[in-house]
Every structure is written in C-alpha cells, then in structure tokens.
Amino acid sequence: MNWGKKIAIVYLSFVGFMGFLVWKCLQQDDIHLVSQDYYQKELAYQDNIDQMNNTNQLSTQLKFDYVSESKTVKLDFPKESIGSTGKINFYRPADARKDFSLNLDIANTESQSIPVANLDRGLWVVKVSWNKDGKGYYKEEKMTL
The missing domain is CATH 1.20.5 (Single alpha-helices involved in coiled-coils or other helix-helix interfaces)
Incomplete structure (x- = not known):
C-alpha cells in the first residue's frame, strides 16, 4: 500500500x-435553553439587580434551609416582609423540564415550608421574588437536595 x-x-x-x-x-x-424568552429576561436583568439591592437593605436576610428529615425547604422572611405577595421558582440546571414555580404565602407568617420530597436529588437554584407596597425584592440560592 x-x-x-x-x-x-x-x-x-x-x-x-x-x-x-x-x-x-x-x-x-x-x-434545553435556560428560558424560552431569555433575551427579554436579559434586558430586564437590571430590575433583578435593583430588587437584590432592596433585599440587602432589609433588617434581616431571607434564609433558606433544607430540612432533610421532613424533606422540605424552609424560608424565613424578614419581619417587614409579612403581608407581601410573591413567587418562588425552583430551577433545575440539569433538566429544564423539571422547573416549577409556586406562589408565596407570607400574608400572616414570616416563614414558609415547601415540600420537596418528589424532587430529583441534585443541584437546584431557588429563586424567590416578592413585592410589598410596590417595592420588589429578589433573592436566589443554590441548594443541593
């Protein structure tokens, strides 16, 4: 050859x-894309920055805690957040089909527990946004379930 x-x-x-x-x-x-409307969300990201700054000015910070015994995520809000409305998003970086969101119920109490027993184990990004008196707040944290 x-x-x-x-x-x-x-x-x-x-x-x-x-x-x-x-x-x-x-x-x-x-x-999967992170989001179908990622371009519009990127343009509005300055609103998230402003909301994060508002969150940093609160007397205490929003606390995330995964309770493995009861398989729940517990959110402890600052006292000045009582009476606000909002939304919590569970974002799964590994599979966008498993993302979901819930409405927050912080009308009377400063803590909320969310059951996560049916969620896949691994990395999740928990994104919380809430409004009170026309002022927006935002916080996100990575959690390994």
Missing part, C-alpha cells in the same frame, strides 16, 4: 467520524 492510499484512508476515517458525531448530536432530545 502506497502513501496515497494511506492518506485517503485517514481522510475517509476522519470524515466518517465527523459524520457519526453529527448524527449522534442530532439524536439528542434533552437540549
């Missing part, structure tokens, strides 16, 4: 390998 045939074999092997990689990539179905 001369050197021309060896070069042709190497070239065809490379092309075949690249074709296999392209085919394999096209077979994946678990590729």
Whole structure:
C-alpha cells in the first residue's frame, strides 16, 4: 500500500467520524435553553439587580434551609416582609423540564415550608421574588437536595 492510499484512508476515517458525531448530536432530545424568552429576561436583568439591592437593605436576610428529615425547604422572611405577595421558582440546571414555580404565602407568617420530597436529588437554584407596597425584592440560592 502506497502513501496515497494511506492518506485517503485517514481522510475517509476522519470524515466518517465527523459524520457519526453529527448524527449522534442530532439524536439528542434533552437540549434545553435556560428560558424560552431569555433575551427579554436579559434586558430586564437590571430590575433583578435593583430588587437584590432592596433585599440587602432589609433588617434581616431571607434564609433558606433544607430540612432533610421532613424533606422540605424552609424560608424565613424578614419581619417587614409579612403581608407581601410573591413567587418562588425552583430551577433545575440539569433538566429544564423539571422547573416549577409556586406562589408565596407570607400574608400572616414570616416563614414558609415547601415540600420537596418528589424532587430529583441534585443541584437546584431557588429563586424567590416578592413585592410589598410596590417595592420588589429578589433573592436566589443554590441548594443541593
């Protein structure tokens, strides 16, 4: 076998390998964007920064605690947050199909427990946003369940 045939074999092997990689990539179905409207959210990120600054000015900070015995996430809000409305988002970086959100109930109490027994183990980002008297607050924290 001369050197021309060896070069042709190497070239065809490379092309075949690249074709296999392209085919394999096209077979994946678990590729998700972080959000379908990520561009609009990126443009409005300054609002999140302002809300984080409002949160930092509170007398005490929002505390996240995972209670493994009862499999709940406990949120302890500052006293001045009682009577506010808001939303909590559980974001799963590994699989966007498992993300979900709940409405906050901090009308009468400064703590709320959320059952998480049915959630997959691993990394979750908990994003909490709430409003009181027209002023917005935001905090997020990474949790490993």
